[in-house]
Amino acid sequence: MGTVHARSLDPLPMHGPELGIHTDEVEVVDVEPQTKQEILENKDVVVQHVHFDGLGRTKEDILGFEIADVFNAKNFIDVMQKSHEARQKLLRLGIFREVEVVIDTSQGEDALPNGLDITFEVVELRRMTGSYNTMVGNNEGSMVLGLKLPNLLGRAEKLTFQFSYGTKETSYGLSFFKPQPGHFERSFSLNLYKVTGQFPWSSLRETDRGISTDFNFPIWKTNHTLKWEGVWRELGCLARTTSFAVREESGHTLKSSLSHAMVIDTRNSAILPKKGALLKINQELAGYTGGDASFLKEDFELQLNKQLIFDSVLSASLWGGLLLPIGEKPTSIADRFYLGGPTSVRGFSMYSIGPQSEGLTGDYLGGEAYWAGGVHLYTPLPFRPVQGGFGDLFRTHFFLNAGNLCNLNYGEGPRAHLQKLAECIRWSYGAGIVLRLGNIARLELNYCIPMGVQSGDRICDGVQFGAGIRFL
Structure with a gap:
């Protein structure tokens, strides 16, 4: 389901047989x-x-x-x-x-x-290794079981099987990874997967069965990914009270798309950076290689971090996206953007901003255009006894978030589009505590004050908990 995201040398002669890893000496x-x-x-x-x-x-x-x-x-x-x-x-x-x-x-x-x-x-490494761990996504947790066959053919290939069972999503995946000799940053991967997810804000259940191929390569200071994906999607109702607008989109569809992603990342940490910048730009084109869905999707993510005095950090983020249908068929609820929640515009419930179905349930249908911005100040905990200890995992957090999500009439022109995105802006401010879980994820406990609330928005006025790897 759509979510807000910005989603040689020739070998030289060698003598002797083999290799190893670990000590720095x-x-x-x-x-x-x-x-x-x-x-x-x-x-x-x-x-x-x-x-x-x-x-x-x-x-x-x-x-x-x-x-x-x-x-x-x-x-x-x-x-x-x-x-x-x-x-x-x-x-x-x-x-x-x-x-x-x-x-x-x-x-x-x-x-x-x-x-x-x-x-x-x-x-x-052994020919076969297994793993068991837990994974934190955007406000959901998962148990992950994995089976890996490293160095499958002797040239750093890897075959991985993974099963994930989470609070909102269950998935199976089989992946084959192959790097280019001498250029590990260039790699090819082939993936087969099945994902079943529940989206209570839309009263929707979605099952995806698909295949994808990825080619990753660097150009100068940027990293690029070219991807083709073919997915058979099955949409269904999550409850008896599911609105007619969601029921109308239930059934089976086939999506075939080509996408490109570019990333520039100079941050010193992906979870709680103190300095550096991030720029992600994604494009997806569906319909020209077959399938029922036809659209052009563009979105981006920008983040700037600056370290200040007293070990404090000022961070600014900006997200945005546009979904343009191709042809007369409207876009699917599974491809649209969603906004709101503890990982984006805080103070609002999960994905509870924007177009909504009529009726008592008020299911959120997503939007074709959105923007979201945030300014954050992270400081050390007050009265911290010493530096370099357990207290360094925590940061005090002050924030101001804003954003909007809507549908556009593409015949009105760019000025009308900008005017509509500037109307009915939701925003919030507050403060809280951030806990960094290594370089894997982070937890937030914030006191939020939502503002600019529109009819149909669901708010979380007061304490809000968030967990994930990607925050506005």
């Missing part, structure tokens, strides 16, 4: 102290051989891309630095449990006086 062994001093002072060191100890199913050709730069080292300090960087790249592949680096003088008939041999001692 680079060890120099079997070298006399006098010889060590000579190597350190030598400005013309040559890396002659790289060995891998501990390889099993891993193919050596993919490892050559990751360690190729060590052969360009010119002195011993450079060798240590490039070896450490190579170790980090090997760990990034996600196929080793441990990686250690050992540097030694060259041995053998072809050994040079200033030659060095580097050995990467590695421990591969």
